[in-house]
Amino acid sequence: MLTKLPLDAIVDKKKVGEVDNQIRYYEPLLSSMLSDNIKKVILRWPNKTGNITSDIRANAIISTLIQSRFGSHIGYGEVKPGDDSTTIQSLCIATLKLVVLTRNNCLKKGSPVLSFQVNGFQLIFM
Numbered sequence: 001m002l003t004k005l006p007l008d009a010i011v012d013k014k015k016v017g018e019v020d021n022q023i024r025y026y027e028p029l030l031s032s033m034l035s036d037n038i039k040k041v042i043l044r045w046p047n048k049t050g051n052i053t054s055d056i057r058a059n060a061i062i063s064t065l066i067q068s069r070f071g072s073h074i075g076y077g078e079v080k081p082g083d084d085s086t087t088i089q090s091l092c093i094a095t096l097k098l099v100v101l102t103r104n105n106c107l108k109k110g111s112p113v114l115s116f117q118v119n120g121f122q123l124i125f126m
Contacts, residue, residue, distance in 0.1 A: 040065040075114035082120015
């Protein structure tokens with residue numbers, strides 16, 4: 001897990017964007033915690049809307065794998081850069097997205113769902 005994390009110190013946290021947070025820092029950390037090849041669970045970062053709620057897309061989705069296809073969603077995540085562009089309103093909207101996705105999945109599948117939210121360098125599991 002720690003071999004994938006960057007070794008260089010962060011000079012200016014305000015210059016690290018949302019995609020940098022996802023790819024350089026949280027993807028290696030979260031995928032090692034949440035993904036499991038034996039149980040066929042994967043963390044992925046999609047770039048299109050999901051099929052559970054057509055208007056809402058999470059930044060990250062934890063899915064089961066069925067052969068080479070993604071199965072049911074068992075978790076969702078939202079990432080915000082944590083700089084001046086991140087407002088209380090954008091964090092609330094991200095939290096509401098997670099709530100709606102989690103609720104819809106629980107109603108549809110009847111099983112628990114894990115959610116997480118990243119704000120800069122703070123990680124919160126819900």
